Amino acid sequence: MPRGIYIRAKPPWNKGRTGVYSDEALARMGWNNIGRAPSNKGQKLSDEGRAKLSEAHQGQIAWNKGIPQTNETKEKIRESCQKYIPTEEAKKRQSYAQREQGRARRKDFISIPVVTEWRRQVFERDNWTCQFCGQRGGRLEADHIQPKCQRPDLVYVVDNGRTLCRSCHQQTPTYGRKSIGIGVQEFQLPLEVVL
Numbered sequence: 151m152p153r154g155i156y157i158r159a160k161p162p163w164n165k166g167r168t169g170v171y172s173d174e175a176l177a178r179m180g181w182n183n184i185g186r187a188p189s190n191k192g193q194k195l196s197d198e199g200r201a202k203l204s205e206a207h208q209g210q211i212a213w214n215k216g217i218p219q220t221n222e223t224k225e226k227i228r229e230s231c232q233k234y235i236p237t238e239e240a241k242k243r244q245s246y247a248q249r250e251q252g253r254a255r256r257k258d259f260i261s262i263p264v265v266t267e268w269r270r271q272v273f274e275r276d277n278w279t280c281q282f283c284g285q286r287g288g289r290l291e292a293d294h295i296q297p298k299c300q301r302p303d304l305v306y307v308v309d310n311g312r313t314l315c316r317s318c319h320q321q322t323p324t325y326g327r328k329s330i331g332i333g334v335q336e337f338q339l340p341l342e343v344v345l
């Protein structure tokens with residue numbers, strides 16, 4: 151039977167009748183699981199599973215393509231989307247945060263393409279190995295030995311960089327914005343790294 155919506159003229163002959171088919175007959179027709187909850191009911195799909203499904207469905211035409219939505223459906227969609235529309239206040243907050251981000255970047259004298267190249271050179275010199283714990287690869291970060299805020303002139307100097315894994319980097323006293331307000335001398339103290 152072609153796909154589509156069929157309007158039934160008279161009730162089906164087996165309406166309300168149970169036990170018309172034996173279990174074996176249902177199994178023969180592959181209907182023995184009809185009406186039973188699937189074994190994965192209520193379980194969430196893993197990301198991997200979702201990716202697989204999405205791949206399998208590539209190129210498939212959505213079942214509702216070309217079928218116009220009723221006004222009622224549109225209204226429902228509009229309603230359920232309301233919570234995703236940022237309020238005026240949220241918009242203000244967001245743009246303020248973005249402005250701050252840009253300001254901080256300029257303050258740190260960071261040019262993205264140049265700092266990316268600097269990072270690559272630091273990693274390459276250190277053979278992609280954490281200079282504290284010796285971890286090779288993984289989540290590596292390039293640390294400024296003399297912090298950016300203290301020695302902006304050394305921001306792009308490869309000798310002022312060292313490769314650290316993320317967890318070692320976080321343990322340096324200059325990680326993130328911790329360095330602000332600390333004198334340069336303090337950074338030259340040997341770092342104690344607890345792993």
Ligand SMILES: [Zn+2]
Nearest residue numbers: 280283315318
């Ligand atoms: Zn490390």
